[in-house]
Every structure is written in C-alpha cells, then in structure tokens.
Amino acid sequence: MIADLDFATVLRTLPYLMAGLQYTVQITVLAAVGGTVFGTLLAMARLSALKPLALAAAGYVNLMRSIPLLLVIFWFYFLVPVILQSLSGAERPPQIGAERSAYITFVMFEAAYFCEIMRAGIQSIPKGQSGAALALGLGYWQSMRLVILPQAFRNMLPVLLTQTIILFQDVSLVSLLNVTDFVGAATKIAQRDSRVVEMYLFVAVMYLAMCSALSFGVRRLQEKIAIIR
Amino acid sequence: MDPGIFLEQVPDGDGPWWRMLAAGLEWTLSVAALAWIVAFVLGSVIGVVRTTDRVWLVRLGNGYVELFRNIPLIVQFFLWFFVVPGVVPPVKRWVVSIDPLTFQLVTSVVCLGLFTAARLAEQVRAGIQSLSRGQRNAGYALGLSQMQTYRYVLLPMAYRIIIPPLTSELMNLIKNTAVAYSIGLTELFFRTREMGEMTFRYFEAFGAATVIYAGIAFASNRVMALLERKAAVPGYIGAGK
Numbered sequence: 001m002i003a004d005l006d007f008a009t010v011l012r013t014l015p016y017l018m019a020g021l022q023y024t025v026q027i028t029v030l031a032a033v034g035g036t037v038f039g040t041l042l043a044m045a046r047l048s049a050l051k052p053l054a055l056a057a058a059g060y061v062n063l064m065r066s067i068p069l070l071l072v073i074f075w076f077y078f079l080v081p082v083i084l085q086s087l088s089g090a091e092r093p094p095q096i097g098a099e100r101s102a103y104i105t106f107v108m109f110e111a112a113y114f115c116e117i118m119r120a121g122i123q124s125i126p127k128g129q130s131g132a133a134l135a136l137g138l139g140y141w142q143s144m145r146l147v148i149l150p151q152a153f154r155n156m157l158p159v160l161l162t163q164t165i166i167l168f169q170d171v172s173l174v175s176l177l178n179v180t181d182f183v184g185a186a187t188k189i190a191q192r193d194s195r196v197v198e199m200y201l202f203v204a205v206m207y208l209a210m211c212s213a214l215s216f217g218v219r220r221l222q223e224k225i226a227i228i229r
Numbered sequence: 230m231d232p233g234i235f236l237e238q239v240p241d242g243d244g245p246w247w248r249m250l251a252a253g254l255e256w257t258l259s260v261a262a263l264a265w266i267v268a269f270v271l272g273s274v275i276g277v278v279r280t281t282d283r284v285w286l287v288r289l290g291n292g293y294v295e296l297f298r299n300i301p302l303i304v305q306f307f308l309w310f311f312v313v314p315g316v317v318p319p320v321k322r323w324v325v326s327i328d329p330l331t332f333q334l335v336t337s338v339v340c341l342g343l344f345t346a347a348r349l350a351e352q353v354r355a356g357i358q359s360l361s362r363g364q365r366n367a368g369y370a371l372g373l374s375q376m377q378t379y380r381y382v383l384l385p386m387a388y389r390i391i392i393p394p395l396t397s398e399l400m401n402l403i404k405n406t407a408v409a410y411s412i413g414l415t416e417l418f419f420r421t422r423e424m425g426e427m428t429f430r431y432f433e434a435f436g437a438a439t440v441i442y443a444g445i446a447f448a449s450n451r452v453m454a455l456l457e458r459k460a461a462v463p464g465y466i467g468a469g470k
Contacts, residue, residue, distance in 0.1 A: 067446075068418060183304060200307045
C-alpha cells in the first residue's frame with residue numbers, strides 16, 4: 001500500500017547511495033573518454049587501407065556489439081586477472097576485484113560503440129576535405145588530426161553524448177557482480193532494511209530526472225552546434 | 230579448453246550441460262519473441278500517435294518514450310518485479326497465487342516489451358516523418374480518412390523504410406533478455422553462469438554463450454537483410470539499382 005511507504009530509510013542512507021552514484025559517474029566519465037580515444041583509433045583502423053588491420057578492428061567491434069553487455073562484464077571479470085598475470089609474469093592472478101575490472105570492461109566495450117559513431121562521422125566528411133589536406137602536403141596523421149577528426153567530432157558530438165547517457169544507464173549492470181554502484185548500493189540497503197519498494201522507486205526517479213535533464217541538454221546542444229550548409 | 234565438459238552430466242539435473250544451455254536458449258528466444266510482439270504492437274501505436282495532429286496524444290507518446298528510455302533496464306526489471314506487486318495489492322494477490330516461474334516469464338515479457346516499444350516508437354515515428362508531406366496529402370485528396378491514410382499509404386511505406394533500424398532493435402532485444410537473469414529467469418545467460426559456477430569451467434561456459442549470441446546476431450542479420458532486399462521501395466537508395 002502507498003500509505004505504508006517509508007522514505008526515511010532513503011534519507012538516512014543517502015550518503016551511501018551518493019557514494020554509489022559517484023562510482024557510477026566515475027565509470028561513465030572514464031569509459032566515455034577512454035571509449036572515444038580507443039573508438040576513434042578503432043574507426044581509423046576499420047577505414048584503413050591495410051586489409052588485416054581493418055579486418056581485425058571490424059572483428060573486434062562486431063563481436064563486442066553482438067553479445068550482451070552482461071556477458072562482456074562477466075568475461076572481463078574473469079579474464080582481466082588472467083591477462084594481467086600473463087603480462088606481469090606473476091605466480092598468481094592478481095586480485096583486482098569487480099570494482100576495478102569494471103573500468104576496463106566499460107572502456108573496451110564502449111570503444112566498439114564509439115568506433116561505429118566515429119566511423120560514421122569520418123565517412124560523413126566530404127572527400128574534398130581529405131583531398132585538400134593531401135594537396136596541402138599534409139600526411140595521414142596530420143590530415144586526420146587537423147582536418148578530418150575535428151569536423152567528425154563536431155558532427156558526431158550529439159550522438160557521442162547520447163551514447164554516453166546510455167552508458168550511464170548501462171553501468172547499473174555491474175550491480176549484478178555485487179559492485180556498489182548506484183543500483184548496487186540501493187540493492188544492498190533494500191535487502192538489509194527490507195525497503196525494496198522505496199529504494200528502487202528512488203533510484204528510478206533519480207535516473208529519470210538525471211537522464212531526462214541530460215538528453216534535454218543534448219537536444220539543445222544539437223540545435224546550437226548544427227552546421228548550416 | 231575442454232569441450233568434453235558439455236557432455237558431462239549436470240550434478241542435480243537430468244541430462245548433459247549442452248542440453249542445459251539449449252534449454253536456456255529456448256527461454257531466451259521465447260521471451261524475445263513474445264516481447265517483440267508486445268513491442269511491435271505498442272511501439273507502432275505510440276509511434277503513429279506521435280505523428281498525428283492531436284497535441285495531447287503527441288505529448289502522451291513523447292512522455293512514454295522519455296519515461297522508458299531514461300530508466301536503466303535493470304531498474305525497470307526491479308520495478309516490475311518488486312515495486313509493482315508491492316504497491317498494487319491486486320497484483321500482489323495474483324503474484325502469490327501463481328507459479329514463480331510464470332511470474333518471472335510475465336515480468337520479463339512485460340518489461341522487455343514496454344522497454345523495446347519505446348525504442349520502436351521512435352523508429353516508427355522517424356519512418357513516418359521521413360515520408361514527404363505529399364504522401365499524406367495525396368491520401369487525404371483521394372478522400373481517405375486519417376485512419377485509412379495511415380493504413381494504406383503511410384505505414385506500408387514507413388515499415389519498409391525502417392527495416393534496418395528494426396533489425397538492430399531486434400538484436401538489442403535478444404541481447405537485453407540476458408538482464409532477465411537479474412530476476413532469476415533461467416535464460417541462456419543464467420544457465421551459462423550456473424554452468425561456470427558449478428563446474429569452474431568459466432571459459433568454456435562463457436565461450437559457448439558468446440558463440441551462441443554471436444550466431445543469433447549473425448543469423449538475424451542475414452534474415453533481415455534478405456527481408457530488406459525483398460521489401461525495398463523502388464526509387465529509394467536502399468533499393469540498390
């Protein structure tokens with residue numbers, strides 16, 4: 001019954017919940033930045049004239065995009081310690097825990113999605129631009145850095161930000177590995193204090209408010225930076 | 230790597246591990262199919278409603294899409310599974326009276342169906358709005374009512390145009406069924422984890438799941454590409470020649 005709801009628990013545990021939200025935001029920011037960097041490199045690899053490089057990048061991106069994120073999260077949770085062990089030559093796999101492996105997971109996962117966005121961005125630049133860069137005597141890296149990528153970024157910024165909002169929501173899946181992100185924190189309190197209804201309602205309303213505000217901001221930005229051709 | 234593990238018997242079950250995963254896959258595909266039907270019907274209605282000239286209908290449709298797109302899927306699962314029975318007494322009584330498995334299935338279908346409907350509504354709206362104004366006006370000029378114009382002129386065109394984005398939404402839906410693991414539905418990902426935990430063969434279990442999910446994605450991609458070619462509208466870029 002509505003009358004039985006008691007949101008005092010939410011107020012009392014607010015610092016704990018906010019610490020969870022902070023972790024969620026940290027992962028989102030790191031994965032958005034890291035994903036953009038690696039995603040752009042992957043996009044350049046996919047568009048490269050070197051066939052093996054293009055194929056390898058396409059294979060990585062398509063594999064990442066065809067399996068559920070939950071499966072990717074669990075894959076990395078088990079794989080990262082093993083890979084770190086073989087890299088460092090240690091005797092036992094290092095115990096890095098789900099909290100830290102999630103950072104690597106989301107950077108690697110988002111790289112695949114940001115790659116597709118950046119690829120579309122690069123391909124949307126008219127051929128004349130790269131031709132002009134070439135005619136000016138710029139090399140491949142120079143023309144990318146000075147001519148193509150700045151325009152591609154500008155064109156794709158709203159899409160990149162929309163993908164970041166989706167990422168912000170997707171981080172919640174790490175709670176299934178018992179990580180204390182925003183949803184994870186709510187789950188732990190919900191179980192301890194048997195306040196499941198209040199906790200999840202609070203989380204839902206918070207996400208709704210934050211993501212609606214962010215997507216409204218993205219729409220405004222889109223109107224502002226649109227290039228009139 | 231030891232593929233023999235898939236032939237080993239499940240300790241407290243009947244049959245080998247590969248059959249356990251196959252049973253999980255069945256659940257994944259059944260839930261996805263049922264949720265797709267819900268999403269397609271509801272998403273079409275909401276998408277259409279958002280292109281009409283009734284302001285309140287447009288607002289209602291926009292509100293639906295905003296609501297379901299701005300809450301993480303796992304939180305939506307918890308809302309349907311814990312919160313709705315908690316605040317609506319008749320639902321609570323119904324949940325107590327039925328089999329837990331049925332409740333998990335109904336929750337998954339409703340949750341994924343309504344979530345995907347918001348995304349389909351966005352595609353349907355975009356499809357209709359991509360048509361030139363002349364199509365709608367031609368319908369009205371022929372004396373068709375608004376309903377008839379949608380039924381015979383706008384929707385047949387719009388659906389054919391949006392087949393590619395619908396393909397990726399279908400694949401998203403199949404991937405999203407893995408989140409039903411959070412409420413304990415025994416779909417493919419649940420079975421994969423279970424196999425990993427009981428046999429400690431995580432690499433084999435996750436490897437099998439990866440191959441299966443990637444296989445589904447590839448197969449549905451091929452099927453939809455075929456459909457896309459068959460349904461291509463002559464004169465549009467997608468039509469090829």
